[in-house]
Amino acid sequence: MKKLEKFAPHLYAIFGFIVIAIIYFYPVLSGKQIMQSDIAQYTGMAKEQNDFRNEFHQEPYWTNSAFGGMPTYQLGAKYPHNYIKSLDSALRFLPRPADYLFLYFLGFYILLMSLRVKPLQAFFGALAFGFSTYLIIILGVGHNAKAHAIAYIPMVLAGIIFVFSKRYLIGGIVTMLAAGLEIQANHFQMTYYFLFLFAFVIGFYIYEFVKEKDFKHLYKSFAILGLGAVLAIGANATNLLATAEYAKYSTRSNSNLTFDENGKKKTDTNAMSYDYITQYSYGVAESLNLIAPKLFGGSNAEDLGDKSSMYQFIVGQNVPETEARDLVKHMPTYWGDQPIVAAPAYIGIVVFFLAILAMFLEKRKIKYALAGAIALSLLLSYGKNLSVLTDFFIDYMPMYNKFRAVSSIQVILELCLPVLAILGLSAYINTEEAERKKPLLYSLGIVGGILIVLFLGNGMFDFTCENDKMYAQQYGPEFMKVLKEDRANMYMSTIYRSLGFLVVAFGILYFYTKKTFSQFTTVLLVGIVMVLDLFIVAKNYVKADDFVSKSQIERPFGEPTEADLRILEDSTHFRVFDVDGNMNSARSSFYHQSIGGYHAAKPKKMQEVFDYQIAKNNFEVLNMLNVKYILKSNEEGNQQALENPNANGSAWFVSRVKDVMTADQEMKALDKLKTNDEAVISFASNDAMSIKSLGKISKDSTSIIELMSYKPNHLKYVSDNSENGFGVFSEMYYEKGWKATIDGKEAEILNVNYVLRGLQIPAGKHKIEFKFEPDVVKTGSTIALISTLLMLIAIGLGIFYWRKQNNKLAEIK
Structure with missing residues (x-):
């Protein structure tokens, strides 16, 4: 019974997370689903794959419905023995997107437990993290994989802290499972960014234990974390191997072409240009959106309401009030440095205030690791606005140049600041009265001072951005004048708002010092104010109106x-x-x-x-x-x-195959290639001996290659040609996985016309088949099965050892 009482607060917290997640996204209770733009696109991309799965109850691993043909590895392919995915599905039992919100809460709660935070404080901390505006808006637009990966990061960090805190069993299990879940979320940009945070935290612990000369604990911790990481990677082997394979053939890999589409020599050899990587660079001053949500206008489609200058302006143009009300719902009020912003990345003024308080009161030095990670993520989010640092990371940090939208690295600070906030609240509650007064006033002075400087310095800004040139051309100078007036009003009102929440939070803590409020009441009130601040802002950007019927989600593009x-x-x-x-x-x-x-x-x-x-x-x-x-x-x-009456069809014989040496020559050959009668083949993308062994080819006037049976992963043809010939197939060439046979005998697939498949076909009538049987799936699935079994054995042995130790302690007592 006592054990149940011990777990009761955690069970209450989990139940609270479930209820709050469902209430926040309450339309899911009536069967509605959120209309997410990116998921609508995914639905189109995965349509053939999903139809095939439903009809044949197996995976095609290839689709021809997009880009002419591509593997489905990044389109939700299901792999054998992917048991870590089954665990993830069990945790995401709520309707989407409430499932991701629940995961935000749960993961962060576990993280705070690893830091020995009391349950009520951890409960509110989890809510503050989950209602961070950026984390909500990515659910609104359909960045599900990103949300998925972010949700599991706190659990991974919790596992690391558990291990270094000498709670080896729970730390090892949490790290192993959380890392496995994080990897299977399949958003490697988020996982990569959080490696910086892990580096700060692990570096902190290394420093601490080296200073104490506790090398035994250090070695033991690394052994446990290393084993957990290896098994987590192994459990996701199929997806990792498949992603690594496809990455070489995707736009994330470097091109073999040395000239650009305009014929000029390339100056940048990276797969993604510097401008593309840094397109979404956070403005330096724009960082203050973190504590005042609409300082830079909010979003590109902000609802100004009927009290705004814009509403009065539109009505003054003899537009009916109802129509004017609709028009002001989507105004381009954002005037920051980024091209498009769906919502400000607001982490909460109360969260920021408490985080500053933690830097004064929290005794544990892990706060410095968190602060360092916050600083790095903020500086890197500036992108081209802090080119010295960004250029260094792009040039020298492995894989950093594989990801775009550098501003999204702010997810690190969006995790660390709420952690510091709850550590600050906890430290304040537990600090002696005489020691907490000055830190409280210092924190108020720092945060309040920033807001007052912004208030007094509003004249420093002109409330314009690069996009305004386009708006001025479309709507005229008078529209822009009124828009800037509303932007200025939003700037001032959001400062008033933040000052209001700051004063309330300060007042609650001040009255606790005066013993007006009890510890429980103080935590409850501060928690409510902190979460309410975030809740109100987040609700502006993901509304009940964004939910539609299930049938509309299943057919996101409407009727044909x-x-x-x-x-x-x-x-x-x-x-x-x-x-x-x-x-x-x-x-x-x-x-x-x-x-x-x-x-x-x-x-x-x-x-x-x-x-x-x-x-x-x-x-x-x-x-x-x-x-x-x-x-x-x-x-x-x-x-x-x-x-188009001139389409070549599924496959055809050509009279001539022209060989070239480089990818440049192959691409240029396409400029004037008569594709129905000749093909071009490059030594750069084919085995030299295969090209040299082609020999003489020709076709007669009645030669044909006809597609007889189609499945995305299995195509059957018949060919007829009186001469030894060369067939070109209008299917995308992909080096791995595709196997061709002619009358049952394996034939070599050649890469022709830069993107297509070609086969040397002997004279006569033949049956030709292409099958997609990726070895990467077979290999990865075997590794995943073995790794999962080892995970279960490790968990079983850990529990056995723990029970044995507990029994020994019970006997001693």
């Missing part, structure tokens, strides 16, 4: 247009090019097999073919990609399906 229906009547095998969507929309992938799509890591060669050829209206390239229909909107905005 007349153009779609016309294309769907065609039962032959072909591709579609959506001109309006370009290469950045998965709408056409939802209904058809498309050469476009939406993904952060597109197939590199397909993107290059688009940039260097399709974007320049090279129809021969569309022909070789078997693009039979082109979707394009007319002047009235109605989508049309334009048929």
Whole structure:
């Protein structure tokens, strides 16, 4: 019974997290789901994969519905023996997105437990972390993988702290499972960024134990953490190996082309340009959004309300009030340095105040590790606005140049500041009265001083940004004048707001010092004020109106247009090019097999073919990609399906194969290639002996290659040619996993026309098959199974040892 009482506060906290997560996203109770823009795109990308899975009850691991064809490794592929995914599914039992909010709360609560924070304080700390505006808005726009990865990071950090605190059993288990869950969340940018935080924390503990010469504990800790990390990686082996394999063929890897799409020599060899990496760079002054949410205007689509100057201006233009009210709901009030912002990254003025208090009162020196991580993440988030540091990391820090949107590294401070805040609250509560007065006043002076300086210095800003040129052209100078007036008003009102919450939080702590409030009441009131501050701001950006019916989520692009229906009547095998969507929309992938799509890591060669050829209206390239229909909107905005009669079809024989040495030459050869009669093959992407052994090829007037059976991972053809020939297949070449046979005998697949497959086919009639059987899945699944079994053994042995030790202690007593 006593053991149950010991766990009761934690059970109450978990129950509270469940209730709050569901209440916050209450439309899920009626079966509605949040409309997330990125998830809508994912639904289009994964449509063929999901349809195949439902029909055949197996994984294709390949889809032809996007970018002409790509592996499904980054599209939600399900792997054998992925038991860590099953554990994750069990933890995410709530309807989405309440499941991620619950994970935010749970992970952070465990982290505070590792720091020996009392349950009530940890409960409010978890809520403060979960309601951080950035963490809420990424759920609103559909950055689910990012949210998923962020949610498990506190658990990983908790495991590390448990181990270094000599709580080896719970630390080892938590680290192993949390690291496994973190990796399977599959957002390696977030995981990578948090390695900086881990480096600070682990570095702190190394320093402490080296200073104390406690090397035995240090070695033991590293052994436990190392074993946990190895098993966590092993349990995710399939996904890690598949991702590593695909990364080499994605836009995240360096190109073999030495000239750009304009024909000029490339000056940057990195896969992603400096401008692309640093496009979303946080403004230095914009950092103050962290403590005053709308200091820089909030978002690009802010609701100004009917009390705003803009509302009065629009009504003054004889616009009906109801229409004016709708118009001011989406005003571009943001005037910071980034191109687009959906919400300010607000961590809370009360959180910041308590975190400053921790720097004065918290005795544990881990606060310095957290403060160092906060400082680094803030400085790196400035990107091109602090180019000296950013350039150093891009040039010398491994893998740093593989990720864009550098401002998102602020997730580190969004984790560390709430930790410091609760440590500050806890330290204040437990510090002697005489020792807490000055730190309280110092903290008020620092935070309040920043706000007062901002209040007095509002004249330093002109409330304009780069995007304003576009707004001025669209809406005129009078509109901009009124918009800047509203921005200035928002600037002042958000300072008043932060000052108000700061004074209330200070007052509660001050009255605790005067013994007006008890310890419980103080924690309760400060916790409520801290969470309410964040809750109100977050609720502005993810609303009940964002939830729609389940059927609308399942068909995010609505009903097919007349153009779609016309294309769907065609039962032959072909591709579609959506001109309006370009290469950045998965709408056409939802209904058809498309050469476009939406993904952060597109197939590199397909993107290059688009940039260097399709974007320049090279129809021969569309022909070789078997693009039979082109979707394009007319002047009235109605989508049309334009048929391309010259599409080459699924496969064809060519009369000539031209060999070149480099990728540059291969790409340039596509400029004038007659794709239905000739092909180009490069020594840079094929085995030299295979090219040299091609021999003489030809085709007769009746030669054909016909597709007889289609599945995304299994294609069957028949060919007929009186001569030894060379066949080109309008399927994307991918070196790993695809196997070809001619009459059951394995044949070598060659990379031709930069992106397509080619086969040398002997004279006569033949049956040709392509099957996608990725070795990476077989190898990874075996490793995952072994690692999971070792995890279970490790947990079992740990529990056995713990019980044995407890029994010995009981006998002694």
